[in-house]
Structure formats: C-alpha cells, structure tokens
C-alpha cells in the first residue's frame with residue numbers, strides 16, 4: 001500500500017467520489033502491467049457533472065481511472081493526483097486509481113429516471129484506454145452500458161486499444177451519436193518518446209483511426225498540445241494534418257501547450273533536464289501567463305496550412 005495515502009474529499013473536484021472506507025486492497029501489476037500499482041476503489045458516482053465554464057466537450061464526463069500510465073510530461077490532469085495525497089510525477093504515471101464498480105454504478109445511474117440522456121465525454125482527465133484497461137475492461141463495460149441506453153458519447157484517447165471494442169462501437173453508432181477521437185500532437189518519434197513515454201506510437205493511433213473510419217465510426221484527432229520548439233515546425237504539423245485526413249479523420253483543432261498552475265512546475269522541471277536551452281525559452285514565453293499568445297496559435301494554423309479556427313479546441 002502507498003505510504004502516506006489519503007483521500008481529501010473537500011478538494012477532489014469530484015464531490016463524493018470516494019470515501020475513506022471505499023479504498024479496497026491495492027494490487028501490484030505483474031507481467032505487462034509491471035511497474036504499475038492499482039488502487040481499487042468503489043466510486044459513489046460515475047457520471048460526473050462538469051462545472052460551468054469548463055472546456056470539456058460535454059456537460060457530463062466519465063473517468064473510470066485516475067492517473068495515467070501514458071505518462072505525458074505535459075498532462076494537465078497531473079495535479080488531480082495531489083488531491084489523493086499522491087505526487088503529480090511518478091505516482092500519477094504508476095499509481096492508477098481503478099473505480100472497480102464503475103459499470104454497475106453507471107447502469108444504476110443511467111436507469112435513474114432523473115437522468116436525461118445527455119452526451120457523455122470520456123478521456124477528459126485520464127486516458128480510458130491506458131494500460132489498465134487491457135486488464136480491467138471497465139471502459140468496454142461503460143460503452144456497453146451506454147449503448148444499452150442509446151446514450152450518446154465521445155471518447156478521446158492516445159491508444160489503439162480502442163479498436164478492441166469496435167464491435168461495441170459499431171452497435172453504439174447504430175443506436176446513437178458516437179465519436180472516437182485521438183490525441184495526436186506529433187508523429188515525430190523523437191518528440192513522442194520524450195514527451196509521451198508510456199503511450200503507444202502515434203502512427204498506431206493513425207492506423208486505429210483508419211480502422212474505425214473504415215467501419216463507419218465517426219473519428220477525428222486533436223493536435224494538442226503543440227510544444228514550441230519541439231513539435232511546431234511546418235513540416236511536422238503538415239505531416240500530422242495529412243495523416244489524419246488520410247485516415248479518414250476530422251481535424252478537431254490545434255492547441256498549443258497550456259501551462260496551468262500545478263502542471264507548470266512539473267513540466268518546467270522536466271524540460272530543464274531534457275533541454276536546458278529550450279527551458280530558458282519557455283521561461284520567457286510563459287513568464288507571466290499559462291497560455292501561449294493568440295499570435296502563436298495563428299502561426300500554428302498558418303504553418304499547418306489551415307485556415308484559423310475561431311475557437312480553441314479543448315485539450316487534455
């Protein structure tokens with residue numbers, strides 16, 4: 001069991017999600033899951049209402065895991081681990097909270113007469129197809145439950161594991177509005193390995209997108225976050241745009257790195273060892289702000305050979 005583990009309900013951002021008595025016996029990953037620790041919990045609520053003003057694609061989200069083994073250095077969900085008394089670095093990558101009752105709980109919530117059948121977004125705070133999903137299949141169970149209720153949903157992922165559930169997705173798409181989107185900031189292997197070390201190769205995401213598209217599933221990609229000096233070259237951007245189009249996907253938008261408080265310190269510390277020169281550049285770029293300037297976003301669209309979108313897409 002993790003030393004110093006605690007649950008802080010007041011600040012969790014997902015009120016009533018867990019209680020002290022709901023943390024069950026943790027499990028250490030073995031074999032393909034080695035290096036991971038799974039913290040089993042029974043969640044009090046699975047459908048999570050998004051606070052107003054959020055940039056999530058729906059008013060409701062489902063995150064059956066917390067923490068993410070894809071381990072992206074820029075992940076803005078990292079600070080959510082601090083609410084649990086875990087750190088936002090290695091703990092976020094390797095101590096994965098698993099809501100083991102997610103599917104049963106969701107079925108009960110969907111059957112509640114007060115539920116209005118609004119669209120649900122998955123992948124807003126953690127990847128629903130991270131490594132843990134191969135073991136627990138909770139996301140698959142969630143898709144089945146949503147399909148039974150013809151409840152619309154969208155998925156954002158970095159993993160081709162989503163194609164495992166193509167049979168469910170095809171049934172869901174017959175009954176309701178379904179979309180499966182991929183997060184693909186770059187196809188540059190060097191940048192991918194450095195910044196998303198636990199995630200599948202982005203070219204496999206493109207292949208997965210093509211497979212889904214060929215099966216008639218609405219699919220697309222979000223190019224985010226684009227990292228200044230790493231993944232923002234014209235050739236890099238155009239390669240991704242062309243690959244998405246070639247796979248039959250829709251480009252949802254381009255968004256540069258957003259260094260929100262909490263993540264900022266983690267990312268800049270990582271960058272200081274990865275590339276000290278670039279670190280100095282980022283300290284200047286993000287000196288007094290969490291956001292890249294609007295001018296930079298316009299440059300990204302121009303470099304990618306695209307007309308500027310009027311609104312930034314949501315990012316993870």
Ligand code: SF4
Pocket residue numbers: 068069070071072074075076077125126127158199316
């Ligand atoms: S950005 Fe997405 S895929 Fe990467 S660690 Fe965060 S939740 Fe996981």
